Amino acid sequence: MPDTTLARQTAAKTEHFDVLIVGAGISGIGGAYHLTTQMPDRSFVILETQESFGGTWLTHKYPGIRSDSDLHTFGYRFKPWKGKPIATAHEIKTYMGEVIEENDIARHIRYRHRIESASWSSQDNLWTIDAVRTDTGEALRFTANFLWMCQGYYRHSVGYTPEWPGMESFKGQIVHPQTWPEDLDYTGKKIVVIGSGATAATVIPAMADKAGHVTMLQRSPTYFIPGRNAIELAETLRQLEVDEEWIHEIVRRKILHDQSVFTRRSLEESDKVRAELLAGVRAHVGPDFPLEPHFTPSYRPWQQRIAFVPDGDLFKAIRGGKASVETDEIDRFVPEGILLKSGKTLEADIIVTATGFDLSVMGDIAFTVDGKPVDFADTVTYRGMMFTGVPNMVWVFGYFRASWTLRADLVGDFVCRLLDHMDKHQARKVQVALRPEDKDMPLLPWIDPENFNPGYLMRGMHLLPKRGDKPEWQHTQDYWNEKNIFPAIDLEDRAFVYG
Incomplete structure (x- = not known):
């Protein structure tokens, strides 16, 4: 592997985009769709470490690889799923490929681009993203007004295996x-x-x-x-x-309602x-x-x-x-x-x-804000997608008890609405901050272990942002309520600080 520091210093050019999406998995392709359809004049690029799209469905190649969520809800809300509810990785990648082709998204994706660092400058109101081509070692630099983190939540390069004696x-x-x-x-x-x-x-x-x-x-x-x-x-x-569009929506609502009832009964x-x-x-x-x-x-x-x-x-x-x-x-x-x-x-x-995976907060990318390293464990999350002290960035983290894509669609609408709001108010910067009424709010782990406690989360809890005891300062894991809450988020709330 060539010396990436030297290569970066000699990078030929810097490319600029309005939005940079990290990851071409289910969240990243969904985000690209929302930008393409809701903000067609906005320039964007998707940087993906792997050789193709698919995320987890490309990473895993073990026998029988399939979804453990139904595809009526794991599929996007905008594209009906017509097959069996539990689908193979191949079927899911085919479905994603159709979304890419139908919406001309392929031209926006750069494969084999591993991001090493992301640096925010308040002087320029820009993110600078340094990446390396994994096949050639070439260093590349991008700038973006807004960073959309769709890289997932685990380390794709290696799984978690305990060390047993012998x-x-x-x-x-x-x-x-x-x-x-x-x-x-x-x-x-x-x-x-x-x-x-x-x-x-x-x-x-x-x-x-x-x-x-x-x-x-x-x-x-x-x-x-x-x-x-x-x-x-x-x-x-x-x-x-x-009509299949009607079937998709009706079946999704029925499944989600039943899941909400099941979750309540489980408690x-x-x-x-x-x-x-x-x-x-x-x-x-x-x-x-x-x-x-x-x-x-x-x-x-x-x-x-x-x-x-x-x-x-x-x-x-x-x-x-x-x-x-x-x-x-x-x-x-x-x-x-x-x-x-x-x-x-x-x-x-x-x-x-089959012992699980290692949590990877923000894709193992080195983040800095105005030259200072960001430790996400020191931040407080706004609805599990924005973080105090980190401007112009949103993270997609899905649901534990429902399909990941449900939240990816909600966040997609939110990002587009937030960017439009910034344009109308000529704001180049937005970050979330605790309000005066949040001054004495208790800060707690990302999620209550009594609520949900899989091994990967317990091993990596110290890496995740903190939550507050108010709904807006946590990831509630409740799609049935969030589907109504997200569209109604008040972008003039004092939690949003514009500049």
Whole structure:
């Protein structure tokens, strides 16, 4: 890799855009659509580290990769989804590709552009973004009036794998789903998948037919919702020959309403919801399978994300004997596999560490404001998308209990409205600041662990901005309310400081 500091000093030119979008995943392509349709005269560019669009759907290449949210709500509000609600990565990328082609977005995207730093100057009211071409090492510089962070929330280059004793002694292959080898042959092999979340639930049934046997090894179980990979309402409306745009909107509203009710019940009637979820699993694994300890979590429903298992494929693999479950803790790796704390040894040819990812706040980009480094953990968030002391920047962070794209669309409308408001008032700078009435407001972690506490969030909470105890100073995770709140945000509120 060439010396990027020297290369940057000799960069040939600086390109300027009104808006610079970071990332060509589901949020970035959505943001580009909103700029194209709502602000067609605004110049913009999308910088993407990877070789193509797709974000997480490009990063992950493990067997069976699919959504764990329904595509009626994970799809954009402006483009109807016509396929099965749980979709493969290929189907999602095809859908995104259609959005790019239909709206002439491809010409705005620069692939293999890794951003290293972003510097704000109050003297110039500009962001300066230094990037490197990952294929050539060429240094590039951009300036932008506004920065739109759509890079996601985890580190794409490498997944999270705990350090277990003896890993170096294992004679087989250790694979993380995030860096899946294209040439991995697991035919007839003994596989152990460490993990109990959506990735494990996806990869196990996908590998089970070819593998000799797949064992799901979990320290603690997860809630799942098994069911038919179809939306009955959508099927009925299609039989009635209702227009697809109408079907998309009606089905989205029905799903979102049901999700809102389910979330409320998970808090208010957690025992009933727990029983219903376990009954759904029981119906697939059969009457003799021990739900305790394998599928009975210790936490209440919705404290961690619940994955939908289409057509119950995970449980069918278990019931058919092609897969099995072990609920135990790892003592250490041994040459032939994994020694559990119970004393049992799981033999393996391949071990898949479906153990999650590393949180990456703002894409590991070095931010400065007027020469001073920005530590986002020292900032306070405005509705989970703007941060005190950081001008002309918005971040897309989706929902934990609903589809990510729902918030990407809300934020897209907000950004366009904010930019238009700035134009009308001839403001070149906007940042959020605590108001006099917020002076004694308690500052709290990004989210309450009693509300939601997956491992990746708990490991990285110290990196995230603070929240206040007022709705405007937090990410409420409540789409059903935010869909009405966001369009009504008062841009003249004292939380917005213009210059």
